[in-house]
Amino acid sequence: MAAPSSIDDRDQNLEWLSLDDSESVLWSGGPDRRTIVPTALLLALPVLALAIVPFNLVAGIGLAAVLALLTVPTVAWAVLWVRSTDYVVTSNGLYAKHGVLSRDVKRIDFEKVQNTSYSQSALGTHFGYGHVEVSSAGGSGVEMRFRSVPAPREIQQLISSRVKPARSTDRADAKRTDDDVLEEILAELRAIRSTLEDGTGTRGRSDESRSTAASSEGVTFEHESSDGDASN
Structure with a gap:
C-alpha cells in the first residue's frame, strides 16, 4: 500500500531523527x-468584553485584560504544541x-507493535483528521x-502493512534461534x-590386556614349576 504522503506539506526539520543506515522515512507529519x-x-x-466599555469603562477594560491574560497564553501554547510535535513512520x-x-x-x-487503531471525533471526521493509537507487546x-x-x-x-512482515520475520528469527x-x-x-x-572401549581394552598379561604370567609360572619338578 502506498503511503498517504511521503513527507508532510509543512516544512519540517527532522534533525532530531536518528535513522539506521538501512532505514528510510515513509511518512512524516504532525497535528x-x-x-x-x-x-x-x-x-x-x-474583544467581547470591550462591549461593556460604553456602559462601564473600568469594568470593560478590566474584564478584557483578565480574559486576554488567560486566553492569549492558552492559544500561544496550543500553537507551539502543534509546531513542536512531529510523528514519523519509517x-x-x-x-x-x-x-x-x-x-x-x-x-x-x-x-x-501489537495493535493499531484510529479514531475521529465529529469535527475530525468533517475536516479529515483524527488520532492513531499504537500498543506494543508487553506494554500497558x-x-x-x-x-x-x-x-x-x-x-x-x-x-x-509494515507490522505484519516484521512479525513474520521476528517469528522466523525466533524459530531459527530455537533450532540453533x-x-x-x-x-x-x-x-x-x-x-x-x-572411555568404555579403553577400559575394556585395558582389562583385556591385563587379563592376557595375567594369563601369560600363569603359563610362565607353570612352565617354571614343571622344570623344577623335572630337576628333582
Missing part, C-alpha cells in the same frame, strides 16, 4: 493546524517527538498516539556419548 481553531476562538472573549518503526520547552522522542519498532495500554493527524485511516493502514539451540544441545549430547563410548 493538523485546524485543531487550533477552537482554541483560537477564545481570543474573541477579550521502514523500521515509529517515532513521536513532543515538547515545547524540552524534547521527548519515543520510538517503537514494528516487531514490538496505548504506548504511542499520533494526535489529530490528517488521514488517520491511511496512516493506520500504513503502519499495519536444539542443534547445539544435540551436538553436546553426541559428544558426551562419544566420550563415554571411548
Whole structure:
C-alpha cells in the first residue's frame, strides 16, 4: 500500500531523527493546524468584553485584560504544541517527538507493535483528521498516539502493512534461534556419548590386556614349576 504522503506539506526539520543506515522515512507529519481553531476562538472573549466599555469603562477594560491574560497564553501554547510535535513512520518503526520547552522522542519498532487503531471525533471526521493509537507487546495500554493527524485511516493502514512482515520475520528469527539451540544441545549430547563410548572401549581394552598379561604370567609360572619338578 502506498503511503498517504511521503513527507508532510509543512516544512519540517527532522534533525532530531536518528535513522539506521538501512532505514528510510515513509511518512512524516504532525497535528493538523485546524485543531487550533477552537482554541483560537477564545481570543474573541477579550474583544467581547470591550462591549461593556460604553456602559462601564473600568469594568470593560478590566474584564478584557483578565480574559486576554488567560486566553492569549492558552492559544500561544496550543500553537507551539502543534509546531513542536512531529510523528514519523519509517521502514523500521515509529517515532513521536513532543515538547515545547524540552524534547521527548519515543520510538517503537514494528516487531514490538501489537495493535493499531484510529479514531475521529465529529469535527475530525468533517475536516479529515483524527488520532492513531499504537500498543506494543508487553506494554500497558496505548504506548504511542499520533494526535489529530490528517488521514488517520491511511496512516493506520500504513503502519499495519509494515507490522505484519516484521512479525513474520521476528517469528522466523525466533524459530531459527530455537533450532540453533536444539542443534547445539544435540551436538553436546553426541559428544558426551562419544566420550563415554571411548572411555568404555579403553577400559575394556585395558582389562583385556591385563587379563592376557595375567594369563601369560600363569603359563610362565607353570612352565617354571614343571622344570623344577623335572630337576628333582
